[in-house]
Amino acid sequence: MGGHTINKIENGMESTMPDLSAMIPPQLLSTLPFEGKSKDAVLDILASFKAHDVPWKSGRMFGFTYDPGEDAMDVAYDGYMRFLTENGLDWTVFPSMHKLETDLVAIARELLRGDKDVVGSCTSGGTESILCAVKTARDYCRAHKPHITRPEIVLPETAHPAFHKACSYFGVTPVLTGYDPDTFRADADAIRNAITENTILIVASAPGYAQGVIDPIRAVGAIALERGVLFHVDACVGGFHLSFMRRMGHDLPDFDFSVPGVTSMSADLHKYAYAPKNISCVLYKNRDLRFFQYFANRRTTCYAIINSAVLSSKSGGPYAGAWAILNYLGESGYRRVIEKVQSATKKFMDGVNAIDGLRVLGNPEMCMFSFVSDRYNVFEIADRMREKKFYVQPQFTHGVTPANLHISMDWASADHVDGALQALRETVNELDSSTDSINLADIRTHVRELVAQLGPDAETALREMAGISDGGLPGKLALINSVMDALPDEMAEYILTNYMNQTFA
């Protein structure tokens, strides 16, 4: 790449990288005050911390939050606050926690068409549900397939990173399989071929987060039965939304316990059931399997523990918040939400496809999708959308999937599709006339050269090139994202970890 472009990029970023300490008034970075502050002062200061957050209440945020609208949110919050202090550590002390958890699991089981044998637990989110499913499969196989000493899970590359985290935590090797480059669905034949005598679990998603498409669950279920392996369907985002869509008569492939071979599922309440965080469900085909999720210990001077999932002490707030919103909206309420969200999603996807140079990937079934550009740097689109107060989520290049922008719709953002499309059109017009765009191909070449020259020592140069300063929070992300996009996975992970390690106290 020409030195000119790099200089321009580096100079450009210098002025747009505010330092964290400049953004937060110094008195707020202080230590514990000796004299306490008044309630008003405390709450005012807390409110001021949000000054630089993306304003999720605006409905202009297409990811990260799931906003059911003010009235439903109020009910969920009230329910949440009423159970904030109740502790799920011991439901013999708080039988209310047993009631809440069994109700939530029963509702999820019914929606996901589990039979009477299907059981489950609530967890703090999709990641904990997935950690539990992998740990359960590992320990089930330790008991039933003791020949397995090097456990593996077969994992489509489109599956959520939480599975990689589970592998890393629990000493399991992920065996990655590909996907169709047009539909972005996991390749069932590749899953079959990747199964070995060490396989403890195979995985598919309904849908995968990135492109929002449902994997071929029936085909993978048949493989699980044929090969006698456990099969987890990750329906963290889709579990509730897709089930309601199915009940409303939408034509969807089967993705739940109705599919023979499915042995466990995850479904997050804090996503498209619109519950406040942190709450998800993990469900199992039967109690014999769930047995291996539990952890009991009475080998210390401490009280005995019997934990269903990873957390021990846990607030009842998320459980009650979820129970409140499910019962407040009821099935008819969710149907109303879905009708609005699905029609807004279609309008958004059609609008994106109508913009020259932008294209939606695959054929997403629910309310999440991603789009690419063969003309513009998508990371710059994200930054410019943010300047226009719309938040869209960048996703990196992976294999045959180019860098793209992800959209998750919810009840609140469904009202902002026209505005977002208008902002997108303005953004591409601006980029058409921009003379200092960040050229992804140039960045890629330059990054490759640096990595080839310096190997692991390239970190400092790469951080400089990306404009990453120690302890600072970036204002604009296009350059950082462009550099990260070009890096080999391991180096990107290392740099991000180092950056995080330096940024937090």
Ligand SMILES: Cc1ncc(COP(=O)(O)O)c(C=O)c1O
């Ligand atoms: C398909 C899928 N699985 C798992 C997760 C992890 O969920 P959480 O962020 O609640 O841990 C996500 C998060 O978006 C997801 O989309």
